[in-house]
Amino acid sequence: MKPKEVDWGRLESVIDKHRGQTWALIPLLQDIQEAVGYIPPESIEPVAEALNLFPSQVQGVATFYAGFSLKPKGKYVIRVCRGTACHVKGGRSILRLMKKELGLDEGETSPDYRFTLEAIACLGACFLAPTMMVNRTYYGKLSPPKINTILAQYGKEKEKD
Numbered sequence: 001m002k003p004k005e006v007d008w009g010r011l012e013s014v015i016d017k018h019r020g021q022t023w024a025l026i027p028l029l030q031d032i033q034e035a036v037g038y039i040p041p042e043s044i045e046p047v048a049e050a051l052n053l054f055p056s057q058v059q060g061v062a063t064f065y066a067g068f069s070l071k072p073k074g075k076y077v078i079r080v081c082r083g084t085a086c087h088v089k090g091g092r093s094i095l096r097l098m099k100k101e102l103g104l105d106e107g108e109t110s111p112d113y114r115f116t117l118e119a120i121a122c123l124g125a126c127f128l129a130p131t132m133m134v135n136r137t138y139y140g141k142l143s144p145p146k147i148n149t150i151l152a153q154y155g156k157e158k159e160k161d
């Protein structure tokens with residue numbers, strides 16, 4: 001599996017929607033990420049030109065916010081919570097297990113672009129601690145057997161020791 005090819009036509013129409021709206025840098029970057037899955041570095045200059053900004057300004061915003069990514073991510077982005085509520089309920093061992101099962105460290109994407117693993121400060125569902133998300137789906141009250149069941153749903157078979 002390769003990262004999705006960038007649809008430059010679609011990207012152009014997203015940029016055109018905000019052309020001249022200097023104030024709309026963040027909404028435009030959000031729209032690009034929604035359309036393409038990340039902010040392709042090649043889009044920095046066209047965005048700057050469309051909004052009458054310097055490329056360094058666009059680059060600065062795109063790299064400052066953790067919600068924006070300049071690298072393609074996997075088909076399934078797994079976000080494991082490492083916030084306090086999850087930590088006291090065993091979140092650290094969930095993250096450790098996830099790293100082992102996926103063979104990934106935090107922030108890494110598998111070579112086949114199937115999985116990206118991220119550790120997040122709080123997923124906003126502390127009552128479900130320990131929690132994680134796969135794309136937009138929440139999973140809570142996690143335990144090691146539950147992790148293996150969830151990963152199997154996304155095509156990751158348990159590694160044999």
Ligand code: FES
Pocket residue numbers: 081082083084085086087121122123124125126127129130131
């Ligand atoms: S601390 Fe984990 S969801 Fe809030």
